[in-house]
Amino acid sequence: MSECMEVTATTLLEPKMPRSWRRASKPHKFCPGCGHGDVLKALGTAIDDLGIQDRVVFGCDIGCSLLAWDFFECDTVQAHHGRTTPVITGIKRARPDRICIAYMGDGGGYAIGAQHLVNAATRNERITVILANNTNYAMTGGQMAPTTLPGQKTETCPYGRDIEAMGNPTLGPEMVAAITKENAYVARGTMANMRQLTTMLKKALQNQIDGRGFSFVEALASCPTNWRMNAKSTWDFVEKEMPNYFKVGELKVPAPKEG
Amino acid sequence: MTDQTINQQKPVQGEKRMFMTGNEVIAYAALAAGAEMMCGYPITPQNEIMHYWTRLAPKYERRFLQTEDELSAGFSTLGGVLAGRRAFTATAGPGNVLMQEPLSMAEMMRIPIVLIVQQRGGPSTATVIYSQQEVTLTCYGGNGEGARIVYSPSNHQELYDYTLKAFNTAWTYRFPTFILGDGYQAKMRESLTIYDPAVRGVQMVPTEPIIGGPGAPGTEREAVHLRNTFNTEEELYEIITAMMGEYDRIAPSIVEHEAIQTDDAEILILSHGVVSRATAAAVRELREAGIKVGSFRPITLRPFPVEALRNALKPVKKMLIVESAQGQLAKLCKEAIYGETTPIEYIFKPGVGVTAEEVVAKVKAMA
Ligand SMILES: Cc1ncc(C[n+]2csc(CCOP(=O)(O)OP(=O)(O)O)c2C)c(N)n1
Numbered sequence: 001m002s003e004c005m006e007v008t009a010t011t012l013l014e015p016k017m018p019r020s021w022r023r024a025s026k027p028h029k030f031c032p033g034c035g036h037g038d039v040l041k042a043l044g045t046a047i048d049d050l051g052i053q054d055r056v057v058f059g060c061d062i063g064c065s066l067l068a069w070d071f072f073e074c075d076t077v078q079a080h081h082g083r084t085t086p087v088i089t090g091i092k093r094a095r096p097d098r099i100c101i102a103y104m105g106d107g108g109g110y111a112i113g114a115q116h117l118v119n120a121a122t123r124n125e126r127i128t129v130i131l132a133n134n135t136n137y138a139m140t141g142g143q144m145a146p147t148t149l150p151g152q153k154t155e156t157c158p159y160g161r162d163i164e165a166m167g168n169p170t171l172g173p174e175m176v177a178a179i180t181k182e183n184a185y186v187a188r189g190t191m192a193n194m195r196q197l198t199t200m201l202k203k204a205l206q207n208q209i210d211g212r213g214f215s216f217v218e219a220l221a222s223c224p225t226n227w228r229m230n231a232k233s234t235w236d237f238v239e240k241e242m243p244n245y246f247k248v249g250e251l252k253v254p255a256p257k258e259g
Numbered sequence: 260m261t262d263q264t265i266n267q268q269k270p271v272q273g274e275k276r277m278f279m280t281g282n283e284v285i286a287y288a289a290l291a292a293g294a295e296m297m298c299g300y301p302i303t304p305q306n307e308i309m310h311y312w313t314r315l316a317p318k319y320e321r322r323f324l325q326t327e328d329e330l331s332a333g334f335s336t337l338g339g340v341l342a343g344r345r346a347f348t349a350t351a352g353p354g355n356v357l358m359q360e361p362l363s364m365a366e367m368m369r370i371p372i373v374l375i376v377q378q379r380g381g382p383s384t385a386t387v388i389y390s391q392q393e394v395t396l397t398c399y400g401g402n403g404e405g406a407r408i409v410y411s412p413s414n415h416q417e418l419y420d421y422t423l424k425a426f427n428t429a430w431t432y433r434f435p436t437f438i439l440g441d442g443y444q445a446k447m448r449e450s451l452t453i454y455d456p457a458v459r460g461v462q463m464v465p466t467e468p469i470i471g472g473p474g475a476p477g478t479e480r481e482a483v484h485l486r487n488t489f490n491t492e493e494e495l496y497e498i499i500t501a502m503m504g505e506y507d508r509i510a511p512s513i514v515e516h517e518a519i520q521t522d523d524a525e526i527l528i529l530s531h532g533v534v535s536r537a538t539a540a541a542v543r544e545l546r547e548a549g550i551k552v553g554s555f556r557p558i559t560l561r562p563f564p565v566e567a568l569r570n571a572l573k574p575v576k577k578m579l580i581v582e583s584a585q586g587q588l589a590k591l592c593k594e595a596i597y598g599e600t601t602p603i604e605y606i607f608k609p610g611v612g613v614t615a616e617e618v619v620a621k622v623k624a625m626a
């Protein structure tokens with residue numbers, strides 16, 4: 001085997017990772033094709049670009065997000081289901097010089113921890129909340145989530161989500177945008193547009209760095225395991241189905257900082 | 260905090276005789292202990308702890324956050340502790356039920372949070388002033404083994420002393436620590452001496468960031484990765500076994516009790532918290548009447564002063580357990596004296612106070 005080929009093999013085996021990723025815990029623990037990995041890649045890139053790795057305190061929820069408990073080379077706390085927002089709030093209030101990130105799923109943010117999201121947003125906590133919306137409760141085996149789409153089948157709505165009985169899917173960023181002040185940053189990105197998602201996360205973190213206000217980014221994310229989809233249908237669902245209901249874009253951008 | 264003048268002096272200087280409510284005592288004790296942060300949610304009868312704290316804290320650059328519920332109060336307090344602050348919260352009744360979730364995380368992750376509980380009636384919303392029905396919940400709430408320390412003070416001086424102590428116990432042993440008071444103690448005014456712990460030679464155990472400390476993670480030091488979820492049953496088993504082993508090892512240096520005239524007592528009265536005042540008064544009166552009676556009060560309900568109680572039991576022919584609950588203290592006692600055959604009688608008054616007269620009458624009937 002020539003030396004040249006070996007170099008190629010190593011290059012292939014070690015994909016480029018954000019610097020803030022923790023190498024010892026890679027390959028990561030998510031299923032193949034999982035959106036969490038992509039969202040955290042965008043987040044890792046944002047942390048690298050802003051040069052804040054030393055100051056980040058990362059909190060993850062219960063749900064598949066907990067698999068990120070040792071994902072970054074950053075101080076990390078894994079909290080309880082829905083409670084990452086208050087834990088991160090407490091850390092930020094105790095240590096305002098840290099960049100505090102709460103990472104969770106849609107069940108954690110919009111169901112069991114909805115009161116924390118709403119109130120942290122209302123109080124304009126200087127934290128950054130990132131929520132992976134994969135339209136189901138993934139870790140527990142694919143039950144209906146607040147974000148399950150009308151007609152979408154899950155383990156607890158096997159005939160499809162009936163919006164008469166179960167209401168419409170939660171529009172998280174729209175809700176957060178409605179209850180926050182001008183200095184909040186609110187956006188919905190998608191793993192289908194990594195460059196845009198990374199930019200959104202950078203802005204969300206910058207807003208915290210500037211001490212201006214609450215930042216919230218929802219990221220559309222895949223869960224091929226519980227969707228029971230192959231790669232092609234997974235991608236179609238993320239790229240075509242989800243954005244029909246969950247509009248991708250920025251909902252609230254603070255005016256440029258003066259001076 | 261802009262228009263507040265920050266007072267560089269200690270909030271409590273030297274020693275001072277005061278006449279104040281129990282809730283006020285706790286706020287002063289927390290200040291004197293150097294507590295830096297409180298998060299809370301209103302519930303009677305602990306509200307005034309927050310009221311005094313919010314008036315005093317900004318003057319000394321201490322933090323306060325009123326949260327959306329007790330879950331959030333507990334979890335944001337945990338955040339503050341993780342970030343290295345001496346932080347506490349306070350609650351009661353249904354709030355204590357919600358607090359068990361953050362407190363179970365504190366047990367698992369060994370986060371030195373201090374929680375003040377001012378018991379009110381239960382179950383459910385019940386009554387807002389007084390009870391001793393949160394003993395089981397406070398000692399063993401949460402989905403675990405009760406890896407926590409619970410002090411049950413009985414007067415205002417003790418509320419002050421043990422609130423100071425709770426912070427040191429929590430930060431020394433890294434188990435969540437509770438002050439279990441009640442609405443009578445919370446609302447009643449009483450004389451006590453408040454003091455700067457330093458003048459009594461009490462050193463406050465220094466705090467340190469558990470997360471987000473100095474140094475660049477990955478290069479200057481290891482990144483901190485804290486979790487409460489484990490992959491295998493065996494992994495959890497090892498962690499819990501080690502944790503409870505440590506708990507049992509440190510228990511002898513934590514347990515406290517008060518024994519009154521137990522040396523020759525043939526009848527032993529057991530009670531805790533504010534009820535012990537009635538039993539102590541009863542012992543005085545009964546001794547004057549020539550009845551050989553003593554009283555035993557666990558000050559730590561968890562860990563329980565097992566050895567001390569067993570010793571006190573030696574001369575005893577009959578026991579009387581008195582509490583403002585339907586047998587919650589009795590359960591702890593009976594577990595502690597397992598194997599003893601001393602007959603036990605009870606005064607159970609869930610949600611209402613107990614008078615010395617009732618205890619005297621009962622003991623006379625037993626003698
Ligand atoms: C108090 C509590 N209730 C229920 C659970 C069980 N549980 C674990 S993960 C989860 C759902 C996670 O779904 P989501 O937040 O959408 O995250 P995902 O797994 O989809 O990323 C639930 C209900 C729990 N851990 N704690």
Ligand code: SF4
Nearest residue numbers: 030031034064138223
């Ligand atoms: S179950 Fe779904 S969300 Fe969880 S790791 Fe697998 S693909 Fe990702």
